[in-house]
Amino acid sequence: MQAMPIGVFVSAGPELKDKLQFVKKAGATTVQMHCPPKDARSPEAIEKIKKLLADADIEVTLVFIGFPGESYATIPIVAQTVGLVPKATRAERLTEAKQIGDFAAALGAPGVGVHMGFIPEDANDPEYKEVVKTAQELADYVGKKGLRMHLETGQESAKVLLRFFKDVGRENLAINFDPANLILYGTGQPLEDLKLVGRYVKSCHCKDAAKSAVKGEWGRETPLGEGEVIIPEFIKILKSLGYSGPLTIEREISGDQQLADIKKAVELLKKCKKDLGIGGCGCCCS
Ligand code: MG
Numbered sequence: 001m002q003a004m005p006i007g008v009f010v011s012a013g014p015e016l017k018d019k020l021q022f023v024k025k026a027g028a029t030t031v032q033m034h035c036p037p038k039d040a041r042s043p044e045a046i047e048k049i050k051k052l053l054a055d056a057d058i059e060v061t062l063v064f065i066g067f068p069g070e071s072y073a074t075i076p077i078v079a080q081t082v083g084l085v086p087k088a089t090r091a092e093r094l095t096e097a098k099q100i101g102d103f104a105a106a107l108g109a110p111g112v113g114v115h116m117g118f119i120p121e122d123a124n125d126p127e128y129k130e131v132v133k134t135a136q137e138l139a140d141y142v143g144k145k146g147l148r149m150h151l152e153t154g155q156e157s158a159k160v161l162l163r164f165f166k167d168v169g170r171e172n173l174a175i176n177f178d179p180a181n182l183i184l185y186g187t188g189q190p191l192e193d194l195k196l197v198g199r200y201v202k203s204c205h206c207k208d209a210a211k212s213a214v215k216g217e218w219g220r221e222t223p224l225g226e227g228e229v230i231i232p233e234f235i236k237i238l239k240s241l242g243y244s245g246p247l248t249i250e251r252e253i254s255g256d257q258q259l260a261d262i263k264k265a266v267e268l269l270k271k272c273k274k275d276l277g278i279g280g281c282g283c284c285c286s
Contacts, residue, residue, distance in 0.1 A: 003278050004238070005029045006269050007061060007248035008262055009205065012036040012049060020056035022259060026266045030246045032062040032113065032203070038096070041103045049107060061246045062150060062176065062203055063104035064113040065097050075185060075216060078155065083117025084134050087127065094134055101142040111148035113176045113203065114138070119156045119164050132167045139170040150174045150203050154181020158193035165200060174202035178250070179229045180209035184219040190229050191237060198241040205250040206231065206269060221252055224265035235272040247273075 007030035008023045010016065023031060031053075036045065053060055069089065071081045080086060084093055097114065104112045116135065120128040139149045149172060153161060165173060175197055179190030194201070208227030211219040225231050235247070249265045251258050273279060 002029075003244040004235070004273060005059075005246050006266055006273075007031055007246040008266075009034070009064075009248055009250040012040070016049065017052050020052055020058050022262075023058055024056045026263050027270065028249070028266055029057070030059045030061045030248070032064060032246075032248045032250075033060050033107075033109070034064045034066055035100045035103060037068070038099070041099070043106070046103065046106045060107060060109045061248070062111050062113045063100065063107060063109045065100045065115075067093050067096060075218060079118040082155070083115045084138070085117030085119060085127075085131055087130075090130075090134060094138060097138050098141045101138070101145060101147060104142070105145040105147055109147070111150055111172075111174070111202075112142055113150040113152055115152050115155060116164075117155060119160055121156070121160055123163060123167070132164065135164070135168045135173075136170060139168060139173055143170065143172040148172045148174050148202060150176035152176045152181070152205075153178050153193070153197070154185050154187060157187045158182070158196045162197055165197075173200070175200045176203045176205065177201045178205035178207055179234055180205070180207035180221060180227065180250075183209040183211045183228055184221065186211060186215060186219065191233055194234065194237050194241075198237070198243070201238070201241065201243060201245075203245050204238065204243075204247065206234075206247050206265060207250040207252070223251070223261040224249060225268045231268060232272050232275065235269070235278075236276060239276055239278060 006028040008028050009032045010019045011034040071077050084090055101112055142149050182188035182190045208222045208224045208229045209219045210227050247269050249262055251261045
């Protein structure tokens with residue numbers, strides 16, 4: 001794989017075939033895929049997805065774990081509903097997360113991505129210890145299948161994430177760095193935080209955002225390059241960290257505008273790579 005191949009975040013739904021063809025046409029070569037629901041993870045369904053990927057010559061670099069009942073409507077609702085932190089759903093979601101690990105392995109992906117949810121900031125909180133155990137159990141399960149487990153940034157500060165990362169203490173643990181989330185949730189400064197956790201970053205979301213004027217409320221996601229992340233700097237820091245993983249564009253809107261913004265984002269990332277001398281073999285690839 002060439003250094004920092006460009007990718008797009010897609011969902012494994014009925015639109016996957018068209019989406020993969022679009023991704024290819026836009027000039028990207030990889031995808032991160034949000035997992036399909038339970039009833040669409042049969043061996044037959046997996047073979048179908050593999051064929052669509054092969055036909056489009058697209059590589060899947062991560063399968064993202066998601067659960068029914070999650071809502072990103074407001075930040076407090078995220079805290080109640082998202083990931084493996086909410087206690088009421090933790091056990092059943094851990095079981096489902098393992099099944100998604102099975103799906104990712106069968107698909108040939110090298111890892112799974114997960115939003116843990118709002119990790120308690122107090123390391124002495126008994127719930128913190130339970131969440132650490134949950135993450136260890138999932139990391140061990142997917143690790144036995146040869147997969148990494150990538151924790152997405154944003155719902156906690158980089159400092160809390162780093163401590164959690166060390167407390168979980170598993171070799172196959174990595175970070176999926178989403179710079180925009182730190183702005184959207186108001187939890188950090190993307191470029192500074194990237195330097196802080198950079199040695200663990202094995203994947204990232206190329207997403208941009210502008211912060212909210214009101215503390216505790218969502219910031220606003222923007223097309224890549226139009227927010228406050230400073231994308232060329234973001235790529236430059238990734239390079240300085242020795243990062244060579246995919247640059248996966250995530251644009252969390254739908255319809256034609258989403259497609260138009262992704263196309264522009266691919267062009268922006270190509271330019272950033274070119275300006276920084278990041279390419280393929282140096283003679284025939286770009
Ligand atoms: Mg993200």
